[in-house]
Structures are given as C-alpha cells and as structure tokens.
Amino acid sequence: MSEHAITRRSFLAKSALGAAAVAGSGYIGFEAWKQAHADETGSLQRAGHSLCNSCSSKCGFTAYTRDGRLSTMIGDPDHPYCDGTLCARGYGYASIAYSEDRLTDPLKKNDAGEFEAISWDQAYAEIAEKIQSIIGSDGPQSLILINDPRPSGSYYTKRFMNALGSANVYTHGVSCNMSKNSGMTQALGAADFTSDVANAKMVMFLGRSYCDGIRPSSVHALQKAHENGCHVVMVDPRYNNSMHFADEWIPIRPGTDLALILAMAHVLVKNDTYDHDYVANYTVGFEDWAARLEEYDPAWASEITGIPAETIERLANEMWEAAPQSSIEQGWRAAFGCAHQNSGETARALCLFNTLLGCWGLEGGAYFPASASAGKLEDPKFAAPAAPKEKIIGAAEYPVSSSGMGVSTYALSLIPEGKVKGVIFYQSNCVAGYSNPAQLHDFVAGAELSVAIDVQMTETCQACQYVLPDTSYLERLEVPEFVGGTVPVVSLRDRVLEKVHPNTKPVDEIFSELAEACGVGEYFQFTVDELADAQLKTVGCSLEELREEGTHTFPEKQLKYALKTSWGTTDKKVHFTSEACEKAGFPASPGWLEPKVTPGSGEFRLIGGKQAIHTHTQTANIPALMEITKKYGLERIWMNAQVAEEMGIKDGDEVELSSETHTGVTRVHVTNRIEPTSIYLPSHYGCSVEDQHTAYGVGLRQMDFVPFHIEPGYGGTMSQETLVTVKKVGA
Numbered sequence: 001m002s003e004h005a006i007t008r009r010s011f012l013a014k015s016a017l018g019a020a021a022v023a024g025s026g027y028i029g030f031e032a033w034k035q036a037h038a039d040e041t042g043s044l045q046r047a048g049h050s051l052c053n054s055c056s057s058k059c060g061f062t063a064y065t066r067d068g069r070l071s072t073m074i075g076d077p078d079h080p081y082c083d084g085t086l087c088a089r090g091y092g093y094a095s096i097a098y099s100e101d102r103l104t105d106p107l108k109k110n111d112a113g114e115f116e117a118i119s120w121d122q123a124y125a126e127i128a129e130k131i132q133s134i135i136g137s138d139g140p141q142s143l144i145l146i147n148d149p150r151p152s153g154s155y156y157t158k159r160f161m162n163a164l165g166s167a168n169v170y171t172h173g174v175s176c177n178m179s180k181n182s183g184m185t186q187a188l189g190a191a192d193f194t195s196d197v198a199n200a201k202m203v204m205f206l207g208r209s210y211c212d213g214i215r216p217s218s219v220h221a222l223q224k225a226h227e228n229g230c231h232v233v234m235v236d237p238r239y240n241n242s243m244h245f246a247d248e249w250i251p252i253r254p255g256t257d258l259a260l261i262l263a264m265a266h267v268l269v270k271n272d273t274y275d276h277d278y279v280a281n282y283t284v285g286f287e288d289w290a291a292r293l294e295e296y297d298p299a300w301a302s303e304i305t306g307i308p309a310e311t312i313e314r315l316a317n318e319m320w321e322a323a324p325q326s327s328i329e330q331g332w333r334a335a336f337g338c339a340h341q342n343s344g345e346t347a348r349a350l351c352l353f354n355t356l357l358g359c360w361g362l363e364g365g366a367y368f369p370a371s372a373s374a375g376k377l378e379d380p381k382f383a384a385p386a387a388p389k390e391k392i393i394g395a396a397e398y399p400v401s402s403s404g405m406g407v408s409t410y411a412l413s414l415i416p417e418g419k420v421k422g423v424i425f426y427q428s429n430c431v432a433g434y435s436n437p438a439q440l441h442d443f444v445a446g447a448e449l450s451v452a453i454d455v456q457m458t459e460t461c462q463a464c465q466y467v468l469p470d471t472s473y474l475e476r477l478e479v480p481e482f483v484g485g486t487v488p489v490v491s492l493r494d495r496v497l498e499k500v501h502p503n504t505k506p507v508d509e510i511f512s513e514l515a516e517a518c519g520v521g522e523y524f525q526f527t528v529d530e531l532a533d534a535q536l537k538t539v540g541c542s543l544e545e546l547r548e549e550g551t552h553t554f555p556e557k558q559l560k561y562a563l564k565t566s567w568g569t570t571d572k573k574v575h576f577t578s579e580a581c582e583k584a585g586f587p588a589s590p591g592w593l594e595p596k597v598t599p600g601s602g603e604f605r606l607i608g609g610k611q612a613i614h615t616h617t618q619t620a621n622i623p624a625l626m627e628i629t630k631k632y633g634l635e636r637i638w639m640n641a642q643v644a645e646e647m648g649i650k651d652g653d654e655v656e657l658s659s660e661t662h663t664g665v666t667r668v669h670v671t672n673r674i675e676p677t678s679i680y681l682p683s684h685y686g687c688s689v690e691d692q693h694t695a696y697g698v699g700l701r702q703m704d705f706v707p708f709h710i711e712p713g714y715g716g717t718m719s720q721e722t723l724v725t726v727k728k729v730g731a
C-alpha cells in the first residue's frame with residue numbers, strides 16, 4: 001500500500017465516493033442487506049435477475065419487490081462490470097418504471113405539430129406503408145436506423161433492417177468512442193483493450209475518469225492500483241474525481257493529447273529505451289514512425305500542451321522504467337473518443353506508444369478481455385435474413401471509421417438531398433447528443449418517415465412523426481448478454497416487474513410486429529423466450545437455469561496473462577504505418593495534427609465530462625438524481641480561478657456562455673481545478689422537452705454550442721471542436 005493510501009482512505013471513508021468504493025472491495029451481499037433491514041423484510045420477494053439500463057455497462061443485479069413494487073437491487077459479484085456494486089445511477093434510474101413522464105401509448109404528430117395517441121394497429125399500418133413506399137421508390141438503402149446497442153436492441157434492429165434489405169444500422173458511436181476504436185483498429189486490428197491497472201506499476205490516464213464516467217469494476221481496479229502503490233497519472237484539463245486514487249494531475253490543453261504521446265514516444269526512441277524484441281518480431285513500419293518522431297521533442301510538445309518539457313520527459317522515462325507493467329489507458333469518450341479533429345490519430349498513436357513498452361497481454365500491462373458468445377442456432381426459424389449487398393452509408397466517405405458503429409450524423413445529413421428518406425430511432429436521443437441539436441432536429445423533421453421508440457418524450461421523439469412506447473427495462477426479457485472480462489459471462493435481463501402501463505410493448509414485440517406489417521414477418525417467427533433459450537443452449541445453459549443463476553460464468557475461458565504476439569491485422573502484426581490512413585489523407589504513421597479550432601484571446605475551449613450521478617441525457621428527468629444536482633449546483637460551468645478574477649467573475653455568478661451556434665445563461669463554479677484555456681460544461685443538462693418535468697430547463701446542453709461537423713476520415717462528431725466566450729450577466 002502506498003504511503004498516502006492510508007490517509008486518503010480514512011478521508012474517503014467519510015465521503016460518498018469512499019462509501020461506494022469501500023463497499024466495492026467487499027460487496028454488500030443480500031444477507032447483509034436483509035439483516036440491516038430486518039424489520040422491513042415482511043413481504044420482500046426475489047423478483048428475478050436483470051441488467052441495469054442506465055448506461056452501456058449493463059451491470060447485473062437481482063431485483064427484489066415488495067407488494068409488486070421494486071424494493072431493492074443487489075449487484076452481482078461475478079458480473080465483470082458490476083463487480084458486486086451498482087452505482088448511484090443504477091439505483092436512481094430504476095425509478096423510470098414508475099416515472100410520471102413515461103410514454104404510455106403510440107403517438108402520431110398531427111398537422112398542428114402536436115402528438116395524438118393512436119392505436120398500435122394504426123401505427124404499424126401507417127409506418128409499414130411508408131416504409132414500403134420508400135423502398136418502392138428509392139430502395140431499402142434510403143432507410144436508416146439509429147440505436148444505442150442493448151441486448152435485444154442490437155439483435156432486433158439489425159434483423160429488421162436487414163430483412164428490409166438495408167445495411168444502415170448505426171449506434172451512438174459517432175458521439176462516444178468511434179474515433180478511438182477506429183484509430184486503435186488501424187494500429188492493432190482490434191479495439192477496446194483493458195489496462196491492467198490493479199496490477200500495474202504505472203498507468204497514465206488521458207482524459208478518462210473512472211470515478212466520474214463510472215463503471216464499478218473500473219473504480220474498484222483503480223482503488224486497488226492505488227492501494228498497491230501504482231503510480232497513477234491523470235492527464236486532464238480538469239482535476240477530476242479520479243484524483244482520489246491518483247498521484248499526479250497533469251493539466252493539459254484540450255485536444256493536444258496527440259502532441260504529448262508523440263513527444264513521449266520521441267523520448268523513448270531517442271533514448272533507445274523501448275522493447276526492441278517486441279518491435280522487431282511483432283510489428284511493421286517502426287522506422288517510418290521513428291523518423292517522423294524526430295521533430296516532436298518535449299520542448300515542442302510543451303508549447304502545444306502547456307505541460308512543462310521536463311514533465312513530459314520524466315513521464316516517458318518513468319513509463320519505460322515501469323514497463324512492461326505500465327500502459328496508457330485506452331480512454332473512452334471525452335478526450336479522443338469523438339472530441340477533436342485528431343481523435344482517431346490520437347488513439348492510433350496511443351496504441352503505438354504502448355507497443356514500445358512491450359506491455360501487451362502481460363500482467364500489469366494491457367490485455368484484451370477473454371470473451372464468450374452464443375453458437376450458431378440450427379433451428380431454421382432463427383435463420384438470419386441475407387446480408388445486404390451494399391455497405392452502410394458513410395463507409396466510403398469516412399473510410400477509416402468503424403463500420404460496426406457507422407457515421408449516423410452523415411447519414412442524417414443526406415435527408416435534405418433525398419438520399420435518405422426514412423429514419424427509425426431505438427433507445428437513442430440522437431437529436432440532443434450526437435451533434436448540433438438544432439441541425440439534427442431539422443434533418444430528422446425533413447424525413448419522409450421518422451419514428452422514435454423510447455420510454456419518455458425526448459428531443460429526438462419531438463423531431464419525429466411517430467413515437468412508440470417501449471416497456472421499461474424492468475418489464476421485459478431480452479436476448480442474453482455475453483460480457484467479456486478476466487472471466488467472461490452471460491447475463492440475463494428479465495421481467496422483474498409487471499407492466500406498469502398496459503399499452504406499452506417490449507422491443508422484441510415492436511420489431512416483430514412491425515416486420516409482419518412490412519411483409520418480412522417470416523424472420524420473426526419466434527418469441528424472445530424461445531430465442532434466449534436457444535442461444536443459451538449453445539453454451540450449455542438454458543433460460544430456466546439462467547433465470548435462477550442471473551449471471552453464468554465461463555471459468556474455463558478465464559484470461560491467462562501471456563505476451564500477445566498475434567493481432568487482428570491482415571499480417572497479424574502491430575501496424576506503425578497504415579495504408580488506409582494514408583489513403584484517407586493522414587500520414588502513414590501518426591504525426592501531429594492540430595485540433596480544428598484553437599482559442600484566441602478571450603476565448604476558451606468548451607469541454608464536457610460525465611458526472612457520477614447522471615448518464616448522458618437520460619437521467620436528468622429522474623427526480624432523486626436531479627435533487628442531488630440542485631443541492632450541489634452541479635449544473636454550473638467551471639472556470640479557472642485566476643482567469644475569473646481577471647475577468648471580474650465570482651463563484652456563483654450568472655454568466656452568458658456563447659459559441660458560434662448558441663448563447664445560454666448559467667451559473668459559474670470558479671475553481672483551481674481547471675486549466676485556464678478550458679471551460680467545463682457537465683454533459684447531462686439543458687433538456688429542452690417540457691414533458692420531462694424534472695429535467696426541463698436545468699442547465700445548458702453541451703451540444704448546442706458545437707457546430708454540425710464531422711471528423712475527416714474517422715467520422716466522429718468532434719464534440720469539443722468549438723470555442724466559447726464567457727460574460728458576466730449584466731456586466
């Protein structure tokens with residue numbers, strides 16, 4: 001245990017974060033919970049197992065009801081992401097089932113722009129007629145579907161669109177991690193490695209905060225790293241909440257992480273301190289990068305990043321001294337998931353830097369999780385529709401983007417010219433979050449057909465002609481979810497509550513019935529129960545067994561540490577150079593690429609970031625979570641204290657925030673916890689839908705301040721390529 005771990009932990013034990021983290025190291029089992037609530041447990045019933053739907057981690061838990069109402073949830077000890085603890089959002093979001101703002105009936109927009117309830121039959125018939133008419137006139141490729149991948153969502157949306165003949169199924173990737181994953185794929189032929197932080201000697205985080213952008217198992221790993229004396233470095237324009245478990249804060253100017261990586265790589269190559277064997281045996285193109293790196297010394301990077309040259313040099317040397325038990329963590333969203341013009345190239349460089357450390361696959365280095373998946377289903381009723389002949393729209397225009405996620409915003413931008421005519425959204429608030437909301441609204445509103453399937457009225461629903469009400473996640477069984485980890489698992493989202501609103505329908509029914517109406521019902525001649533059972537039988541389990549077990553582990557597939565020597569690229573090597581990148585207009589190996597915009601005098605770069613108690617746009621309407629926002633003024637923007645003083649702005653002042661696209665008024669939090677060229681706007685606020693009675697009008701929405709634009713080659717939304725000014729209201 002490192003020296004300061006003791007003092008920090010005793011401090012932490014008093015804080016909410018500490019309570020969660022400490023609980024995480026020895027999870028609170030049901031027996032302990034029952035004892036603590038002994039006098040209330042009269043009619044408490046195990047209602048079944050489910051998966052949280054408050055974020056993409058989909059943590060597993062067992063649900064308990066009292067008199068049919070959800071009473072408590074106990075996180076699975078063996079779920080790779082949950083690791084025994086749910087986060088505050090997991091508990092808070094469960095109340096969505098009972099939200100007064102739930103959608104209860106299918107809706108159609110009338111000529112006055114107001115929604116009216118219609119029957120399911122009418123909704124299916126009208127939507128199907130429009131789908132068929134669009135296919136008849138323009139072909140199936142003029143239909144697109146955008147979804148946030150969830151177990152049943154991923155299965156049914158793809159099946160439905162492919163049955164119609166369209167390849168255009170998009171995720172939320174453009175505004176999450178698509179650029180990062182695409183850059184990594186260019187270097188490694190794979191994305192999504194895991195830094196083994198709990199066992200590492202040194203880990204560097206580039207704008208990834210486990211204690212803000214929460215996944216419980218990651219928080220636990222970081223706590224362990226800290227206790228084990230790992231040297232944890234947070235490179236972030238903000239002193240984020242993961243600093244509780246870190247040793248150093250390295251404030252950096254947003255959008256400049258690529259310069260930092262290039263300079264650290266320069267130091268290793270110049271000093272000849274890199275893993276020669278690994279580079280010689282398992283990589284190609286090193287010489288090209290080594291030559292390119294010559295110009296990127298720490299003094300050069302210091303000018304760009306604002307980090308002293310000595311610090312860059314020291315960090316590079318320390319990473320090498322700790323190697324191979326060191327790595328740069330892969331990041332997720334804010335810094336280079338989709339943020340800047342250089343996001344994809346930053347991710348590519350990051351992988352190449354880790355390659356110099358020789359850390360791949362080793363304990364304390366960076367590994368790819370073990371995985372499990374369902375086998376092929378033999379019963380012909382599950383046979384998939386033929387794969388569409390054409391590629392997803394955007395693959396040609398953004399050639400190094402990950403086609404599995406797709407450039408949804410580009411596809412939407414083809415609506416005005418008539419190349420895309422119909423759009424369906426499933427569990428996606430695209431309009432509020434994927435790029436500039438006003439522009440996205442106009443695109444969607446101009447479509448010949450637009451449908452949103454959601455649980456509450458959102459900005460995306462408002463832009464559509466039809467809105468279909470899904471059940472809440474607690475009221476439906478879904479396709480089993482296979483999750484990778486050190487021990488991979490399969491886990492079940494099941495019905496743990498009776499339907500709260502009788503006229504809502506679960507996702508599997510909606511797509512199966514809509515398929516029937518569209519004339520492609522032959523691909524949906526099974527229930528989700530039958531599908532789940534058939535999938536589980538391919539891995540030696542069954543629906544009945546998983547209903548009991550909740551999360552089923554595959555211990556025989558447990559991860560074994562071993563140097564990774566074979567990669568997913570064509571020649572199975574790590575690629576320091578990429579032909580695809582070169583064709584897309586980038587250098588063969590990563591070099592410096594400036595962000596699109598750089599602040600001048602009086603301007604700031606607007607950065608976003610998660611808060612531990614909210615998810616994207618979907619939890620702001622949960623009263624218990626919004627209560628916390630209001631109590632602590634969490635919707636405020638952050639401004640550097642010295643800059644604020646120079647501008648005569650005080651903590652709590654009302655300020656006007658303006659960019660080229662939007663102006664809004666909010667309060668300011670003046671703090672030393674942010675570097676001077678950045679303004680931080682928390683990601684979860686600014687809901688503009690009056691029907692969300694709790695969320696409406698609180699705070700500002702980050703994406704309003706960002707113009708509609710797309711990262712060249714990689715297709716990301718460039719969510720932080722915008723400049724803002726700040727003015728005290730009344731000044």
Ligand SMILES: Nc1nc2c(c(=O)[nH]1)N[C@H]1C(S)=C(S)[C@@H](COP(=O)(O)OP(=O)(O)OC[C@H]3O[C@@H](n4cnc5c(=O)[nH]c(N)nc54)[C@H](O)[C@@H]3O)O[C@H]1N2
Nearest residue numbers: 207208209213214254255332333334609610611612615616
């Ligand atoms: N509480 C909560 N947890 C979540 C989610 C959620 O919505 N809420 N969503 C989940 C999902 S889908 C995702 S993608 C992840 C996101 O997880 P993260 O990527 O960790 O999320 P962010 O908070 O957006 O960004 C992390 C940090 O990057 C910093 N940053 C911003 N710009 C830069 C930059 O240019 N360089 C550097 N070095 N740092 C920068 C921000 O200040 C912030 O502290 O979180 C997951 N977990």
Ligand SMILES: Nc1nc2c(c(=O)[nH]1)N[C@H]1C(S)=C(S)[C@@H](COP(=O)(O)OP(=O)(O)OC[C@H]3O[C@@H](n4cnc5c(=O)[nH]c(N)nc54)[C@H](O)[C@@H]3O)O[C@H]1N2
Nearest residue numbers: 148172175176427428429433453454470473616617618683
């Ligand atoms: N403003 C803003 N924009 C963002 C982010 C942010 O934090 N703020 N985060 C970015 C990131 S990292 C990501 S991953 C993406 C995420 O983008 P999305 O995946 O679109 O996430 P949300 O914005 O939370 O919207 C989720 C939608 O699903 C709905 N929903 C919830 N439960 C159900 C259900 O059971 N069934 C159905 N049918 N719908 C349901 C919610 O009501 C909400 O409208 O957004 C990105 N853009």
Ligand code: SF4
Nearest residue numbers: 052055058059087090
């Ligand atoms: S991290 Fe929190 S919100 Fe996300 S799935 Fe797990 S418990 Fe739910």
Ligand SMILES: [Mo]
Nearest residue numbers: 175176177333
């Ligand atoms: Mo995300």
